[in-house]
Amino acid sequence: MKLKGLFGFFSVALLLVLSVLTYLGARSTPWLFYTIEGTIVIALFFLILFYHKIVKPLHSIGTGMELLKEQDFSSRLSPVGEAEADRVVNIFNRMMEELKNERLRLREQNHFLDLLIHASPMGVIICTFDEEISQLNPMALQIMGVEQKSALGRKLIDLDSVLAKELAAIPKNGTITVRLNDANIYKCTRSSFIDRGFPHPFFLLERLTDEVIKAEKKAYEKVIRMIAHEVNNTTAGITSVLDTVEQVLSEENNMEEMCELMQVCSERCFSMSRFITRFADVVKIPEPHFSWVNLNELAESCKRFMEDFCRNRDILIKLECVDFPLLKLDAILFEQVILNIIKNSAESIGEQGEIIIRTLPPYTLEISDTGKGISKEIETKLFTPFFSTKPDGQGIGLLCIREILNSHGCTFSLRTYEDGLTRFRITFPPE
Incomplete structure (x- = not known):
């Protein structure tokens, strides 16, 4: 029961007792009756004084405690007319004003940080203290090639991303440079911040490719x-x-x-x-001259051109096409890209294998082969200038492919997947 209720109950009980005594005194001697009446007046005076001096200030302070409990920092306490109590009320009101301003400042700061993280050209990944992903900004999603729903609440090592596995291996407060199988290079930094007494790791991904x-x-x-x-x-x-x-x-x-x-x-x-x-x-690779090109027809033309080359090696080359929109390409340059990829696939197979050229929605060309595959160590060096795994190779083919694809604004990757197929995937920018 609250203090105000207790005071009311005590006052009513006291008045009832004094009323009974007054009734009994009235039936006995007059002086007892007047004595009891005087006692009632004095009791009422002290009850009112007690209420204003103690009960009302304590009730006001209790109300303030409830406001703090509810985190309502916009409400204020009214003065009660007592110097000491009003001093406490003034201190409380100043404290509430500072708490309100601090909360507002923190909200504005957090909102600014959220906007900054969201718009940052660097990838930002924030994890919980047990290293589960709690937040990713759009650039991090783009760099890692994952969806937000599938990434939140999971550890980096569990994501289907080559870069995520590299991030999971970074030591605390460490920085590494990672070159991926899509010719992209990233500077990856791991650090941490303290939240509620626990260290939360976060990762910064800076693209150094260009x-x-x-x-x-x-x-x-x-x-x-x-x-x-x-x-x-x-x-x-x-x-x-x-x-x-x-x-x-x-x-x-x-x-x-x-x-x-x-x-x-x-x-x-x-x-x-x-x-x-x-x-x-x-x-001296020329600048591309763009025109509207049917990618399916271009892939069919390249397939026919390379059929004899593959047939001599007992390699089956197939084309699987879907309805595909016209793309703005330099047909001559892009033909060189496709022919070079098919030639590399055939040389990787050696003899007796299969090459499949696919057009996939949305805006993706994939060339897969059943060759010997690419190891993890070689993946990171594939698009390095003049690097080659062939004894007589000059490392020019993939370098030319990289330059042409970059000039077309394409994203691409070359790797061997768990099913044993090596896939060169090219994704075109949407028109």
């Missing part, structure tokens, strides 16, 4: 131009001298072997020139 590719391209363009210039100038001079020597020797007797040797040397110089020209072609 910066690294520009730096790589700037470096290898300069090197290739310098090497190509020196090699072509040198081979041109050598072949000119060899031709002159061959003409002179051809007029002499018994010089057939020397002339053949001169021809071999000339052919070797031409091979060297063609070799370095292939590297120079990477630098």
